[in-house]
Amino acid sequence: MKLVKFGGSSCASAEQFKKVREIVFSDPARRYVVVSAPGKRFPKDEKVTDLLYLLYEDLREGRGMERQLPKIERRYREIIDGLSLSLSLEEDFREIRERLLAGESCAYAASRGEYLNAKLMAEYLGFPFLDAGELIAFRPDGECDFRETERRVGERLRDMEKAVIPGFYGLDPEGRTVTFSRGGSDVTGSLIAAGLHADLYENWTDVSGFLVADPRIVRKPEVIDYITYRELRELSYMGASVLHEDAIFPVRKEGIPIQIKNTNRPEDHGTMIVANTLKKPRFIITGIAGKKNFCSINIEKAMMNSEIGFIRKVLSVIEENGISVEHTPSGIDTMTLFIHQEELISNEQKVLQGIQRAVNPDLIELEADLALIAVVGRGMKSARGVAGRVMSALAHDYINIKMIDQGSSEYNIIIGVRNEDFEAAIRAIYNMFVLSAS
Numbered sequence: 001m002k003l004v005k006f007g008g009s010s011c012a013s014a015e016q017f018k019k020v021r022e023i024v025f026s027d028p029a030r031r032y033v034v035v036s037a038p039g040k041r042f043p044k045d046e047k048v049t050d051l052l053y054l055l056y057e058d059l060r061e062g063r064g065m066e067r068q069l070p071k072i073e074r075r076y077r078e079i080i081d082g083l084s085l086s087l088s089l090e091e092d093f094r095e096i097r098e099r100l101l102a103g104e105s106c107a108y109a110a111s112r113g114e115y116l117n118a119k120l121m122a123e124y125l126g127f128p129f130l131d132a133g134e135l136i137a138f139r140p141d142g143e144c145d146f147r148e149t150e151r152r153v154g155e156r157l158r159d160m161e162k163a164v165i166p167g168f169y170g171l172d173p174e175g176r177t178v179t180f181s182r183g184g185s186d187v188t189g190s191l192i193a194a195g196l197h198a199d200l201y202e203n204w205t206d207v208s209g210f211l212v213a214d215p216r217i218v219r220k221p222e223v224i225d226y227i228t229y230r231e232l233r234e235l236s237y238m239g240a241s242v243l244h245e246d247a248i249f250p251v252r253k254e255g256i257p258i259q260i261k262n263t264n265r266p267e268d269h270g271t272m273i274v275a276n277t278l279k280k281p282r283f284i285i286t287g288i289a290g291k292k293n294f295c296s297i298n299i300e301k302a303m304m305n306s307e308i309g310f311i312r313k314v315l316s317v318i319e320e321n322g323i324s325v326e327h328t329p330s331g332i333d334t335m336t337l338f339i340h341q342e343e344l345i346s347n348e349q350k351v352l353q354g355i356q357r358a359v360n361p362d363l364i365e366l367e368a369d370l371a372l373i374a375v376v377g378r379g380m381k382s383a384r385g386v387a388g389r390v391m392s393a394l395a396h397d398y399i400n401i402k403m404i405d406q407g408s409s410e411y412n413i414i415i416g417v418r419n420e421d422f423e424a425a426i427r428a429i430y431n432m433f434v435l436s437a438s
């Protein structure tokens, strides 16, 4: 049994609805369907969720509902007409207007995109509609109650053979609507898959899976066919995004794989996200991702290595200022901290002063505009010369390496370069491991 989730662009128009139906009906195991709100049909299009946030904003500022609501109604009407459905959402829109005028929350407004879309999808597929409010439980503090949600999913769906469920939101114990953060329908899908003990969580989107590198940097990068949850964590943290980060935990606990699939190219394999696999990655590395705008604080002091508690004192200053440290490469008499530039800038002088007082260094140097690149892969552990090849690829392209860090898990190598070298560095690494291997 499969839980299938369709993202915003997969159900943005009548055309896309037709593709969804074909996909669902082509496999009887696809019995439970989670949908997002209608997303973009073309690059400059507006997402219904964005329109709903604007609608709420307009209301709060006293501008009324007439700027956004008709646009939203039109999006759904076009889908209804395009599919020749007999369903009418008039009654739902009347209720939405009334509840918003009566002071309903922003989360309620935002959640209506999924709610209405699931109603349409249920009608079109001929599946029963089940409101997410009956399944997804939030605690009074606004955090999702995973255990209660799984319990409800088990209980409520036990006797339902099929269902269409809206993503993105649930209810708290007082019956108030709460949403996940943006892109949160992925989390709904994961929670329901876990509660159902599904065999597979299929996440349908508009790309054929995770790519080895960012397509804005590398031309037509290869698709990753198998990736482990751990590798995915490393890559997502470094900025690769296809799936909401919190979508991993519920299914991971149950050992349910996630398959990323492309609604517009359903025959493509996509990416399988699994706990473990004997399948070798196609290339030694699984993926490359990175982020710009870090800075480094380089601290020098003679005999630093024999001064007990030196690192702890420096790190406590950073901690006291509420800053998180990304990496701390070090030498005998030097220690470097890599930090998000934005986080340091507001407290810069306080931090420097704190370090000065705490450890009395010989020298503190700052460097701005650095980028970090993660080269990730389960295959690195058993391959020789991966780090060497990364270094020579960069050297060959005249890129100066500012920092190297290989974690003991041997899952990733982190490279620091200047912001301006970021794209060239990713291309050099990609070419070395992927292009020259394929």
Ligand code: ASP
Residues within 6 Å of the ligand: 007, 008, 036, 037, 047, 049, 050, 113, 167, 168, 181, 182, 183, 184, 185, 186
């Ligand atoms: N519609 C929501 C958003 O745009 C949630 C989702 O699509 O997952 O963020």
